[in-house]
Amino acid sequence: AAMELQPSHGLASRAATLATAYLCYRRGSPGRALALRSIRRARREDIDDVGHKYHLELVLEDVPDKDSTINCTAEVLYHLGSKNVAPDVQFTLEGELKNTDEADDVFYNQIRSLEKELVAENIPDSHGNVPPEMEPIRRLAWVASGYVIWQNSTENTKFHLAQIKRVKQMKRSDEYLEFDYTILLHEMVSQEIIPWQMTVLWHPHHGVQVTRDSRQPKHTLE
Amino acid sequence: MRALVLLAALVAVAAGTETFIGHQVLRIVPTNDEELQKVKELQDLEELQLDFWLAPRGLGHPVDIRVPFPSLQPLKAHLESNGISYSIMIEDVQTLVDHEKMEMLRSRRGLPLSTDTFNYATYHNLDEIYTFMDLLVAENPNLVSKLEIGRSTENRPLYVLKFSKGGTNRPAIWIDTGIHSREWVTQASGVWFAKKIIQDQENDEGLASILDKMDIFLEIVTNPDGFVFTQTQNRMWRKTRSKHSNSACIGVDPNRNWDAGFGGSGASGNPCSETYHGPYPNSEPEVKSIVDFVKSHGNIKAFISIHSYSQLLLYPYGYTSTPVPDQKELHEISEKAVAALSSLYGTKYEYGSIITTIYKASGATVDWTYNQGIKYSFTFELRDTGFYGFLLPAKQIIPTAEETWLALKVIMQHMLDHPY
Numbered sequence: 064a065a066m067e068l069q070p071s072h073g074l075a076s077r078a079a080t081l082a083t084a085y086l087c088y089r090r091g092s093p094g095r096a097l098a099l100r101s102i103r104r105a106r107r108e109d110i111d112d113v114g115h116k117y118h119l120e121l122v123l124e125d126v127p128d129k130d131s132t133i134n135c136t137a138e139v140l141y142h143l144g145s146k147n148v149a150p151d152v153q154f155t156l157e158g159e160l161k162n163t164d165e166a167d168d169v170f171y172n173q174i175r176s177l178e179k180e181l182v183a184e185n186i187p188d189s190h191g192n193v194p195p196e197m198e199p200i201r202r203l204a205w206v207a208s209g210y211v212i213w214q215n216s217t218e219n220t221k222f223h224l225a226q227i228k229r230v231k232q233m234k235r236s237d238e239y240l241e242f243d244y245t246i247l248l249h250e251m252v253s254q255e256i257i258p259w260q261m262t263v264l265w266h267p268h269h270g271v272q273v274t275r276d277s278r279q280p281k282h283t284l285e
Numbered sequence: 286m287r288a289l290v291l292l293a294a295l296v297a298v299a300a301g302t303e304t305f306i307g308h309q310v311l312r313i314v315p316t317n318d319e320e321l322q323k324v325k326e327l328q329d330l331e332e333l334q335l336d337f338w339l340a341p342r343g344l345g346h347p348v349d350i351r352v353p354f355p356s357l358q359p360l361k362a363h364l365e366s367n368g369i370s371y372s373i374m375i376e377d378v379q380t381l382v383d384h385e386k387m388e389m390l391r392s393r394r395g396l397p398l399s400t401d402t403f404n405y406a407t408y409h410n411l412d413e414i415y416t417f418m419d420l421l422v423a424e425n426p427n428l429v430s431k432l433e434i435g436r437s438t439e440n441r442p443l444y445v446l447k448f449s450k451g452g453t454n455r456p457a458i459w460i461d462t463g464i465h466s467r468e469w470v471t472q473a474s475g476v477w478f479a480k481k482i483i484q485d486q487e488n489d490e491g492l493a494s495i496l497d498k499m500d501i502f503l504e505i506v507t508n509p510d511g512f513v514f515t516q517t518q519n520r521m522w523r524k525t526r527s528k529h530s531n532s533a534c535i536g537v538d539p540n541r542n543w544d545a546g547f548g549g550s551g552a553s554g555n556p557c558s559e560t561y562h563g564p565y566p567n568s569e570p571e572v573k574s575i576v577d578f579v580k581s582h583g584n585i586k587a588f589i590s591i592h593s594y595s596q597l598l599l600y601p602y603g604y605t606s607t608p609v610p611d612q613k614e615l616h617e618i619s620e621k622a623v624a625a626l627s628s629l630y631g632t633k634y635e636y637g638s639i640i641t642t643i644y645k646a647s648g649a650t651v652d653w654t655y656n657q658g659i660k661y662s663f664t665f666e667l668r669d670t671g672f673y674g675f676l677l678p679a680k681q682i683i684p685t686a687e688e689t690w691l692a693l694k695v696i697m698q699h700m701l702d703h704p705y
Contacts (some may be wrong), residue, residue, distance in 0.1 A: 071597075
């Protein structure tokens, strides 16, 4: 039995945020980060012995270009009881996402041609500034954090990437780019800021992979 | 000549000092030869230690003299008994020197010189915001005053700006920003609101009629200790900076410390938690000072506490899912306020009660204020929805403040139209 939820409902918002994070991980790149613009419709279904399933109709936006929106339907299943199993997320995008091949290639070549491995801190800085050359690095973190968020979400959490504390490019012998990120995740329900390490692999046309990630102790913040 | 010698003798008694405290600058404009001669003679009296900023030149030309404090009375008496008129150009030279020194320091340190040259499109530190407040009051003494309602844990003053056209204890609207220190767009918006009220109270009919009947109280930096901490140590700091238990952890969530459902679920009993409610209600001076103020004022009719981020307009309750008796009215006001906000830049807000729209929260500000009888109790969560979160780019400060102001005006107008 599915219960209709107001788009403003907190539970709808959490499921929508999770769905968006997952979707962004699957479809994002340094040239494209997707964020949730609004919830058009939300329903919640209690499935006995299984869990809670949310049926969502969302409007997403392509972050660099605020005027570019795309509709999406998604289903989020939070499994009953088990805290170690990530929620199941399925989605369908209505229409095509903008092609970012050119932007991705430019970024790829820029990083490959650096003499020294890239290192940066505090993106954005305290005032919300992101240097233009760091925008793709930021988007990449946003996309990769979608994986971490997906893996660690429950019906009682709502995560966003708050800041990149530190990013360090790792040398690789193959064609992939590898970055070691320490990010801060903001969890809305507990209001906690959680440092998290994630190792991110990327190659144009190959999507974003998080190969390793781990929660960090709180004192890493200062 | 004898009079001059006497004058010099009187002054010689007094010891000279190096500062300019009490020194005055007098202006004399000689209108005849006799006056001019007498003024010229003053230059010879070394004991008076007169400092001629403008020396005697001729008839009709002003003569400006800095007069050390001990020489003042004797010189004035001398001038008066000789029928030489003078005016006091500078009442106290030291005050002017101090002021100028301060201005120089300010402009070197980037402190604002007037609220017209203040940069609203950037984030400021505590000194700059407190300076801004003083400037606003100095520029508009008939409309704004600054109240100190208490002191923070680290003994910083807690300031509230009062906007009032007069009357006694008029019905009032309270607005606070910055209760959670990391929510920087809120303090920045508070600064903008303060200036906006001054600017608009003449031009904007709506605001003018609101201020004809009601006062506005605005606390811009509701958690100054936390704010300084976000500037100096940890940009993500939320709570106060108090230490209550044996725990190494510091700070209480000021939005869980109010006496409404205090300590219930929706807050944490763990001092290390971001939602730690504190050892007892109003344990935090930042909270208690507002509680005391509200109670003693007794005529606050709307209470708006501003946070970020999420783009939400919320009304009570957070501590229970029982709807407030005025739910329908608050919901309708929210709908109108959000529509007004959206009309400016298309920013999308959701609205509803705290518990259904975000989460269960006990000991929240507006739950307490509502239970005190302040019907129009609202909480805002400003921009954005998570892409920048707390680190909202400074270029979004003014658009955020502008759109939020439209929503605030809807609430204030409703209050004006529906007194209770």
